[in-house]
Amino acid sequence: MATQLTTDAGQPALDWQDRRLPLADTADLRAALVEANVQTLLMVYVHLTHDEAMLATFQNYIKPPFAMPGTDIPEEYQQELREKLRHVLTTPGAAREDAPSKALMQRMMSVSVGEPVEDEFLPLLMDQIGFERSTPRREIAGRKPAPAGFKVLVIGAGLTGLAASIKLEEAGYEQVVIEKNPEIGGTWYENRYPGVGVDTPSHFYSYSFEITPEWTTYHPVGADMQKYLLHVTEKYDLRRHIRFETTVVSLAYDDEAAMWDVTVRGVDGTEEVLRVNAVINAHGPVNRWKWPNIPGFDTFRGVRMHTATWDPAVDLRGKRVAVIGTGASGAQLVPAIAGEVKDLTVFMRSCHWVIYNPEIAHEVPPGMKFALRHIPHFREWFRFRVYWFAADGLFANVLKDPEWPVDSPSVSALNEGMRQYALAHLDAKFADRPDLLEKLTPDFPIFSKRIILDNGWFDALKRDNVTLESGGIAEITETGIRMEDGTTYEVDVIVCATGFDVANMLGKLEVHGIGGRSLRDEWGHDDPRSYMGVTVPGYPNYFLTVGPNSAPNHAAGQNLISEVQVNYIIECLDWANASDKRAVEPRRDAFEAWNTQIDTRMQDMIWTHPKANSYYNNSKGRIFLSWPYRLVDYWNEMRGPKKDHFELH
Template sequence: MPPSALFGDSAIDAARPIRVVVVGAGFSGITTAIRLLQRVPNIKLTIYEAYAGVGGTWFSNKYPGIACDIPSHCYQLSFFQKTDWSSFYAPGHEIQAYLQSAVDAYKLWPYIKLEHRLTNAIYSEETGKWNLTIQYGNAEQFDDTADILITAMGALSRWKWPDIKGLDSFTGKIMHSANWEADKGEGAWEDSWKDKRVGVIGVGSSAIQIVPALQPKVGHLINYVRGKTWVSPTFLGNRAGELGMGKTESNCTSTYVFTDKDKEQYKDPMFYKEFRRDLESDLNSIHVVTLKGNALQEIGKAAFKEDMLQRLSARPLIAERLIPEFSPGCRRLTPGPGYLEALCTDNVEFNSTEIKQILPTGIETVDGKVDELDVIVCATGFDTSYKPRFPIVGRGGVKLADKYTPHAKHYLSVAIDGFPNWFQVMGPNSAVGSGSLLIVIERQVDYIVEATLKLQREHLKSMEVKVEAVEDWDAYIEHHFKQTVFSEKCRSWYKQGGEEGRVVALWPGSCLHAARALEHPRWEDYNYEYLEGHTNRFFWAGNGTTVAEETAGADKAWYLSEVDVPPLS
């Protein structure tokens, strides 16, 4: 190689063009797009979204009662605040509208391709690019390429039917909570279901919201529950008055509804800043209750039990069948406003006997009892293996699905060995058992943006996390969860739907721990290849000049605008 090929011939800060593809336009994908466009120069960006609108899970899930189960003001981006949430637990359509407003505000529409589904992704070792196949609606597939591929598809996006004999034999209406297909038209299903007998299978977050929403609108409802779960008191319930929130109760559901006076008060930036800070600080303070042997864990368990017994006092047999022995938090903990109250109403039946089969006209349990039903709602969860439904193929032909067997091995939830120039937001071990999920998303995005800038700045063909770094992080995860309630015996999507086994969904620590862990990337944990055939690691130093020097009228003392002035004592 001639000496001149060892070094670049452009200014040191001349950003090379870089092509980035983001898959998904939910919270993760939207946040990624905003930060990439803000911080990465000379970028060509495309966001492929499989659905017909933005919002991810908040676009696709439309079941009755859908809402966030943490405070609305804590479930938003740190840099794009909404002060006029309608209630303490925001309904799903309002969260989707918030995400769409972020797309509008940051002018992302030109970059988003709706109803475009990624069906294949193969890394080219020769070019250092990802070769992608995209399906647009029912049209023919087309190809695309990316220097960097970022998947932001979420953990709870691949819903699945329950494994119950006779599922296809039911002649009434059967649906999954994540694919709600009730009668079309505003209020249509409510009108047509008012005399119907409805079975709801499940006791996860979705079922706990669906049951109280359906209860006043159907003739009779049976909730089929195979396991036990904690239903926590409403978050900060007793502090609601202190925080300026009014409370309403209707149809056996209780929630906090913000008044016009509240919303007007939140328009004051200083007041709102402290209000949100107080909420989020409290939310981020309860990680200790997930640690085995912590005194607060036992106190919380006793308090939750007392609360559930009181709310189920009209039907103590349900309390006996529903309240678990395992610690609160082992399964996803949800406040479930109105769920326990709905179980105590005259038109609701709680059935904890195992289902034997689904018949053409209803459900039979293993004790021989048959319930005639008009509608069956399967609130039975998602595929939480994190294995994609389409091939993602890395270096040497290795498939991501194989790397995720028997459980997902990764590096800080954002990278995997064998998959250069590929990053993920909200991948395995990204969720949180307590605290703010959004700060984890934002910090993962910050990390990925920094990696993108490094690839661009240093003219790298590829960066790929080292195998030993993945193995070390995997060992850390294994060590951490042995000390937590998440390792207790309870059926949970945290453990891929099993009662025991590896925790694949949660970050091994608090959300604040995740924020700090992702704050300073360890670039030494990666291997690198260089572009353009050069081998000198200082190729990126270029021709010895900067863009400002080569541009007429540019600020050639820009550093004076970036002075960090230390405070005087």
């Protein structure tokens, strides 16, 4: 069934190019100018007029988050801005048709966020915020067309796999996308538990080439993400490339033909071998969910569920429910169900740092939606503002200060400041519950593992029908959970919010490269290594996404990583094609040098603090997941391959 994003009134959402001037001087417009973000309105006004005097008027009043002291923008300045912008928006010929210069754009960006936006960030920002739209590759003058019959197989139709399909189409490559589920979406199709949502702000967590204003909250709920991805699938007609309910079983490289033989299995168990030129593995790290390893787990006679395989038919009302796990999924689930269950016992192995973000549950008001839908450039400038405060500005928090005491529960003065900010929220919430305060106070640095955004999590733990249990579980019985101290909890339902087997990046997939070599043998269960998170020597034209040491664990930005990795992969294929070669493979020495650089760099990062332990580490403690530099650095690295680091076949 076709899915299209719509406005609250059920009308089709406007595409970016549909915003035209002049606008009608309506009550909706006037209301939007009052309700919409002032800093973004300022950017729109200057974008349309190039009036730098207004920047000078506002620049002393706009501060970044956590800046001290804060200064409110005077109301008379805000009113003057609204009136001037209303005139420009509604008066024929009042807006300039030429775009601001790069120098003016940079000044605008700096004023908008209250701190300097340096030159090095501009190419990324112009690309990711949507101000510059790249020409589809097949339309680039002088580019050699993709070879006829050259086929790329994409594993997975989630956020990354769909991006790969769109860009492969734009580049003219034949493709097939293999999806194990009956529908697209990946994580956002599978995860349907109550309260499921996204840490990344809504107005950035989307493709830069498909920005939408149709978010219901400032942080997207899972259903909104799935609706967005369905919209993208229909708009770009991607279903014609996708084979649903099909699993990739194995990949085997044919050295002589420079082809991959891909064994796929249908839902009926029938297997087939597809012969393709290249493979993009976009199956993602968060679909291999895992049950807890607890004695007696299989003996429980009640209902067992994992958050990643939630059964909406299970009625929790009036039930005694156990939730095992207090990471991001558990912290979202518990507030969503605490009010309807009889008793809720939450089993915590280790606590997490929690940050209060008052916007996380806020609905996007009508005025903001109107501005995002109808006012030219508002969408892009708001996306810039959201991105800036959720991205590389946070990087300093994960960088160790070499002069900072190694036994401190923080790694720098800035990191300690964020720790105190989180502690203040914790202390305020549990001033009357010292028992919970003690259980929930972490002893490791903030940002050394995934942060939880408080969307009712702390309040839920204080409810009379909720118990937080931090002791060890001895076993699961037929009727409940017995603790190591002998305490027994009788429950009707056990929900496991126990995460995913992230380190096993192959999952059940078998990959055999040149000479039959096995990637599973080389990686083992949980020690994956690659070159730049995308390629591996010995496996020509086999490309990873969200591969080893490419995850943006200091900030929001998985959508950015997905886009830039897809860009890099197609640049590699285009280079091989332009060179009349069939395949591209990283050199062994480049791979080894890169991994040595990564391991050395990790000693400067928060994730190697003595008390840091998370799913970013493998069983030996190596940080296999995190990208130890900034997002802008990865964006730059992904512009195209360093040709002396590769061999062409």
